[in-house]
Amino acid sequence: MKVVIVGGVAGGASAAARLRRLNEDAEIILFEKGEYISYANCGLPYYIGEVIKEREKLVVQTPEGMSKRFNIDIRTSSEVTKINPDEKIVVVHDIKNDRTYTESYDKLILSPGAEPIKPPMPGIDSKNIFTLRNIPDTFRIKDYVDYNNPKKAVVVGGGFIGLEVAENLKEVGLDVTVVELADHVMAPLDYEMASIVHQHLRDKGINLILKDGVKEFQHKDNSTTVVLNSGKTIDTDMVVLGIGVRPDIRLAKDAGLEIGERGGIKVNEYMQTSNPDIYAVGDAIEVKDYINGSNTLIPLAGPANKQGRIAADNICGRKSKYDGTQGTSVAKIFDLTVAATGNNETILKRAGIDYEKVIIHPNSHASYYPDALPMTIKLIFKKDDGKILGAQIVGFDGVDKRIDVIATAIRANMTVYDLEELELSYAPPYSSAKDPVNMAGFAASNILRGDISVFHWDEIEKIDMSKSVILDVRTDMEYQLGNIKGSINIPVDELRENLDKIPKDKDIYVYCQVGLRGYIACRILMQNGFKSVKNLSGGYKIYETATS
Amino acid sequence: MKVVIVGGVAGGASAAARLRRLNEDAEIILFEKGEYISYANCGLPYYIGEVIKEREKLVVQTPEGMSKRFNIDIRTSSEVTKINPDEKIVVVHDIKNDRTYTESYDKLILSPGAEPIKPPMPGIDSKNIFTLRNIPDTFRIKDYVDYNNPKKAVVVGGGFIGLEVAENLKEVGLDVTVVELADHVMAPLDYEMASIVHQHLRDKGINLILKDGVKEFQHKDNSTTVVLNSGKTIDTDMVVLGIGVRPDIRLAKDAGLEIGERGGIKVNEYMQTSNPDIYAVGDAIEVKDYINGSNTLIPLAGPANKQGRIAADNICGRKSKYDGTQGTSVAKIFDLTVAATGNNETILKRAGIDYEKVIIHPNSHASYYPDALPMTIKLIFKKDDGKILGAQIVGFDGVDKRIDVIATAIRANMTVYDLEELELSYAPPYSSAKDPVNMAGFAASNILRGDISVFHWDEIEKIDMSKSVILDVRTDMEYQLGNIKGSINIPVDELRENLDKIPKDKDIYVYCQVGLRGYIACRILMQNGFKSVKNLSGGYKIYETATS
Numbered sequence A, B: 001m002k003v004v005i006v007g008g009v010a011g012g013a014s015a016a017a018r019l020r021r022l023n024e025d026a027e028i029i030l031f032e033k034g035e036y037i038s039y040a041n042c043g044l045p046y047y048i049g050e051v052i053k054e055r056e057k058l059v060v061q062t063p064e065g066m067s068k069r070f071n072i073d074i075r076t077s078s079e080v081t082k083i084n085p086d087e088k089i090v091v092v093h094d095i096k097n098d099r100t101y102t103e104s105y106d107k108l109i110l111s112p113g114a115e116p117i118k119p120p121m122p123g124i125d126s127k128n129i130f131t132l133r134n135i136p137d138t139f140r141i142k143d144y145v146d147y148n149n150p151k152k153a154v155v156v157g158g159g160f161i162g163l164e165v166a167e168n169l170k171e172v173g174l175d176v177t178v179v180e181l182a183d184h185v186m187a188p189l190d191y192e193m194a195s196i197v198h199q200h201l202r203d204k205g206i207n208l209i210l211k212d213g214v215k216e217f218q219h220k221d222n223s224t225t226v227v228l229n230s231g232k233t234i235d236t237d238m239v240v241l242g243i244g245v246r247p248d249i250r251l252a253k254d255a256g257l258e259i260g261e262r263g264g265i266k267v268n269e270y271m272q273t274s275n276p277d278i279y280a281v282g283d284a285i286e287v288k289d290y291i292n293g294s295n296t297l298i299p300l301a302g303p304a305n306k307q308g309r310i311a312a313d314n315i316c317g318r319k320s321k322y323d324g325t326q327g328t329s330v331a332k333i334f335d336l337t338v339a340a341t342g343n344n345e346t347i348l349k350r351a352g353i354d355y356e357k358v359i360i361h362p363n364s365h366a367s368y369y370p371d372a373l374p375m376t377i378k379l380i381f382k383k384d385d386g387k388i389l390g391a392q393i394v395g396f397d398g399v400d401k402r403i404d405v406i407a408t409a410i411r412a413n414m415t416v417y418d419l420e421e422l423e424l425s426y427a428p429p430y431s432s433a434k435d436p437v438n439m440a441g442f443a444a445s446n447i448l449r450g451d452i453s454v455f456h457w458d459e460i461e462k463i464d465m466s467k468s469v470i471l472d473v474r475t476d477m478e479y480q481l482g483n484i485k486g487s488i489n490i491p492v493d494e495l496r497e498n499l500d501k502i503p504k505d506k507d508i509y510v511y512c513q514v515g516l517r518g519y520i521a522c523r524i525l526m527q528n529g530f531k532s533v534k535n536l537s538g539g540y541k542i543y544e545t546a547t548s
């Protein structure tokens, strides 16, 4: 059997290694148009910030190391320019020798990845405007910083790559502006969760511009002016585009392979394209959204690696299935960890799925043990059966742990009731006896069981004050320091004695700082004849962050 | 409804709070024989080590705070000395006023906890011999350290409480000896995993004595001699006993409630004792082992808290079930994190369950990003269907995350095949594209699919060298630095050219440093006509640690 692989990094190199482990006799040829294979795409921003200092570290395997270990014919600087599926050959351009030849295959695996989006925009082709995808891109940016000594940078796009680049440029001393077209950075997050990130970016000295896009770049001498849609201008020495990526489908399209509705190569659960001898994996393909079943693009390394392994399995005659991608992701944004799994509200609305949500702010570990820090968890779940649909977590410590637990729960089709029961590890340096994930399960289940009704921060401005009371149950001191307009204050610990101060015929909107005291207050009110009582999920804390 | 609760900490206080949230009208009386309620048992060792500096921090809720918020009648310094189930009354000793009275109940919840074991041993009753269960115990130890200025301490028992105390005494400058009767510390771990902890304790300057027990204590002046079963003696200034705990069943037994085979109060899944109006929770009860269904004692705070909540639910007419305890636990031992979930080999052997196991040593996060540190994961699973039975993890960073993911997978009845597919969050500071949990899933599934056979470190001495070859596939340098006696060395990357050096008619036992190269070597050999090929799970690394 002769297997040809296009692309030598996450999906391609993983497929090659697995193929060899399963089949010593196969002929395996791996084509990579760049000079490097098996490199650490995800580490690239950190080389720019000098967090990763050695160039060698960016490469996980060299062509020599990999061919020695796995007996693979690795051809770098070799671009596959065409597939001829009828003859089962690929056309290869040997870049160094500028020579073109063909290679036949029995099975072909495509893992060409995705390209950074670079919209046709006046002035975009300039030596101080960069995109970041591979090692040469990284060196270009790093060299520019080292030799041209720029003082200011503009990062266009507030996705995780954009923000990682922004952080790393800031860390090496540049003045950084981030321009994001949407109303919030980090698309996997909903607005209020992203607002925590906005605050942090600003605290760290990033100039963050939201709801504005770039119209053009004007260059003069060594300086560039970025002109935004709003008319606003920013002077800068360099620009990095992080607007997103587009599946690299050129070869596939040209070969007549089916392309999906979202613009990625279409594959079945065995990673087979519309041509059964051609497999495709990684950023170039469309996957099934594990939550809502729709087709989607989720360009992440974990899925790419796993799909590569699965393609290899199937080529070797094992029926190995890929069940879809749930979009579990994490990013370090300065001191924050930002993580998500499953669907957010935007996606659920688009898919027409009825959901409820809670926001809580538990500590990373027992509050009496040093360095406990709060995180914010948003859990989204189905209204009818409590099935977990998604989660977003932003905080400083222990965030990746909780998202991975919830990601596992989602994979197991668990409900919020199951989260209540999870038996997670507890000692003071690591968690609380009721782990934040249990706590999210409690808070969510309480809603579904009808023990509490909640309202959300963005509903406050719609409250009809003629029919309603907004009740702040925090302490007098907390109330004085800032409260929701029109609210009255009765601390929860004095509520039972002051029930007569609250009108029974009105809708009572209760809030506290994080949601816990509000919940207790609501329970008191509900059992004392108040008929319409709701608790602000996530409390004043999320309201304040989201509205400031 | 009138509910009486015995014990005001993890199980008792949680039950009280939940009861009130569910029922504003119930009369709730909470009896606690000590002065404090709702304290942080798990934080106590860290007060001794001055990691937690303020006394107030040890108390999560004061009687005043709790009764204000939850309208609960909290009576501290009040010991329940007797239950009369027929009359549904308890007898209470008001310690401060030395007065005894009775209190009736409709429903009674017992959460008296467990007592430290203090065997009747010559010399054990001495003012410099301590146990640690509650706040007064903690102050006694701390005061002794502060005012008597001891130089040396002996900790008897290498469970997590013993080791936490040992660490904290060491941190405040004492010379610490730990004496453990078994061949290894930390009973939830198997021997080879504990051997990593042994090494670390010794590196940190703890004098660790294994397989030896205390016979007696001899006191002279201000010094104590600890005499061991072996005849060995240790001079010390103080002793802390951490031999384990015993369910406090005095009240229950005296009231005729059923006691289980393991010596804990017997309850059903609703936390009801043999008397339907009496519930019991926490360290005092026997629980069902979630893995093997047997009755067991698992005295941990997470289960106690959850059981308290469930008892309250049931008392309020909700059918809330407790499904058993899987023993998920974690402890910080100096720089190490030691965690476990599910059954270990000892328990599985006792239960007669057929299992297989793998050991791997993945990095906490991407190796190219700073501060990646290896951890050791042992995964135990059923031979027939791959169901996960247990896991043990020892390492420096990211250990609690992986144990929680596996604990969740166990709760979801997942198999090792499911671990392969988990979509966990990845960015370089947090994990690898194939997370350690995926990796454990791969390694385990490969065994079950027959792609690899493994042998274990403790089988090496039983290998019949007349019929076998032990093949070290590491580099020449690694081999020179230490290898398994009788092994020959062919580096994996040179294996394909040297197959003729290995006899085809013998059993080939392959090993590398951690298991990965050994696996690749085995795959090469298996596909080249070698019939009996096995890989050392966990590699030379675990062999060396376990046998040194």
Ligand SMILES: Cc1cc2nc3c(=O)[nH]c(=O)nc-3n(C[C@H](O)[C@H](O)[C@H](O)COP(=O)(O)OP(=O)(O)OC[C@H]3O[C@@H](n4cnc5c(N)ncnc54)[C@H](O)[C@@H]3O)c2cc1C
Pocket (backbone or CB within 6 Å): A006, A007, A008, A009, A010, A011, A012, A031, A032, A033, A034, A041, A042, A043, A044, A045, A078, A079, A080, A081, A111, A112, A113, A114, A132, A133, A134, A161, A248, A251, A281, A282, A283, A284, A299, A300, A301, A302, A304, B426, B427, B428
């Ligand atoms: C800066 C950056 C940071 C990232 N951080 C993270 C992160 O933290 N977490 C995460 O999960 N993901 C991250 N990603 C995404 C992750 O790297 C990708 O999802 C993953 O690498 C996709 O794997 P792939 O095999 O599909 O494509 P790639 O890894 O991009 O590999 C494709 C390769 O194919 C080659 N190629 C393309 N066309 C041809 C051709 N015709 N002939 C020969 N060779 C060809 C390309 O040169 C390229 O080397 C990051 C990406 C970038 C760029």
Ligand SMILES: Cc1cc2nc3c(=O)[nH]c(=O)nc-3n(C[C@H](O)[C@H](O)[C@H](O)COP(=O)(O)OP(=O)(O)OC[C@H]3O[C@@H](n4cnc5c(N)ncnc54)[C@H](O)[C@@H]3O)c2cc1C
Pocket (backbone or CB within 6 Å): A426, A427, A428, B006, B007, B008, B009, B010, B011, B012, B031, B032, B033, B034, B041, B042, B043, B044, B045, B078, B079, B080, B081, B111, B112, B113, B114, B132, B133, B134, B161, B248, B251, B281, B282, B283, B284, B299, B300, B301, B302, B304
């Ligand atoms: C030093 C230490 C460290 C620990 N660390 C951890 C850890 O890191 N992680 C973990 O999960 N678990 C840990 N634990 C265990 C955890 O604290 C217990 O599992 C948990 O507290 C059990 O809850 P409980 O309600 O059953 O008993 P307890 O919390 O012990 O409460 C029982 C209370 O009942 C009172 N009482 C008993 N009898 C009577 C009576 N007749 N009348 C009135 N009052 C009575 C006692 O005074 C006591 O205050 C630790 C325990 C100790 C001692």
Ligand SMILES: CC(C)(COP(=O)(O)OP(=O)(O)OC[C@H]1O[C@@H](n2cnc3c(N)ncnc32)[C@H](O)[C@@H]1OP(=O)(O)O)[C@@H](O)C(=O)NCCC(=O)NCCS
Pocket (backbone or CB within 6 Å): A008, A009, A010, A011, A013, A014, A017, A018, A021, A037, A038, A039, A040, A041, A042, A043, A060, A061, A301, A305, A309, B359, B360, B361, B433, B434, B439, B442, B443, B446, B514, B515, B516, B519, B538
């Ligand atoms: C380097 C690279 C070629 C390695 O591919 P790989 O060999 O499949 O992956 P790993 O080195 O992680 O090893 C995984 C294999 O070793 C096995 N393994 C790992 N540790 C083991 C152990 N201790 N004992 C036994 N087997 C072990 C696994 O089971 C798996 O084998 P399988 O797929 O046959 O089941 C590929 O991952 C790569 O190119 N990575 C860099 C590019 C990249 O991913 N970029 C994006 C992220 S920055």
Ligand SMILES: CC(C)(COP(=O)(O)OP(=O)(O)OC[C@H]1O[C@@H](n2cnc3c(N)ncnc32)[C@H](O)[C@@H]1OP(=O)(O)O)[C@@H](O)C(=O)NCCC(=O)NCCS
Pocket (backbone or CB within 6 Å): A359, A360, A361, A433, A434, A439, A442, A443, A446, A514, A515, A516, A519, A538, B008, B009, B010, B011, B013, B014, B017, B018, B021, B037, B038, B039, B040, B041, B042, B043, B060, B061, B301, B305, B309
């Ligand atoms: C302090 C103590 C009395 C608190 O009990 P509790 O009120 O049940 O527990 P918590 O304060 O953790 O709050 C949990 C409750 O608040 C709810 N909650 C938490 N955060 C919330 C939020 N942001 N919004 C809404 N509800 C929230 C949970 O749903 C849960 O309520 P429920 O049980 O009715 O569903 C008890 O846990 C205790 O005594 N702890 C110390 C002793 C101990 O555990 N020791 C051993 C470990 S060191």
